[in-house]
Amino acid sequence: MSLKAYENLAKGEQLPLETVLANLKTDDAGLVAAIAQQHDTGEVLMLAYMNEKSIRETLETGQVCYWSRSRQTYWRKGESSGHRQSLISMSFDCDGDCILLQVDQKGPACHTNRRDCFFFKVEGNHVVIDSAPEKQS
């Protein structure tokens, strides 16, 4: 499946959410990639994966729920750490295999306790660690 059939709709036109969910271009495991972006600063925090059920739960509860590929279970972000992601808005991309989540991230998004996951920055022939873990509160 894909959202390609709908890509030429004009700005302001609507589709039922169910139509979009039924046409997502999931991988063999039923997943799509999901990017979490801090809604007010624009920081890209992390990339994770969602299945249809985690998308529905996120929309219903307003708290971001992923599917953990490593643990093969639902991953309610911040459930154990307290570093919750509250959903501000959700958008699907043109072909329906990626989601952009605008979120309000409480504390660090990364499991290393850094604000975001993208701390290996290329500098010439090296990669520099460009952020430090936040202090535990």
Next chain:
Amino acid sequence: MSLKAYENLAKGEQLPLETVLANLKTDDAGLVAAIAQQHDTGEVLMLAYMNEKSIRETLETGQVCYWSRSRQTYWRKGESSGHRQSLISMSFDCDGDCILLQVDQKGPACHTNRRDCFFFKVEGNHVVIDSAPEKQS
């Protein structure tokens, strides 16, 4: 592979780029996800995929090159459309399965001629098309 062995390095520490490339957590097709973000506005433009060779080409040329999963070939962004992505910086995430590209995107990033690919926005039980294609110049 994964970058997990390096995640506790302190801010400012360095690794050889070759070490990082050798430890990326690629999928079965040798790919990692790559998010393109407009460097000055923070807009998340698109998600695509890169293999090691396309990462190297991007770093060497300063023009973003993806691997197209649908066409099974290198995809030099903007080569036919003129809508090039110039690389500003490249960062890898904590586990090494995602890249954040800070880019300077000329014109629309989306093949629909919209600025970005995330134009299917959830509004309650509907999805609204929230941007229009840019005028062809």
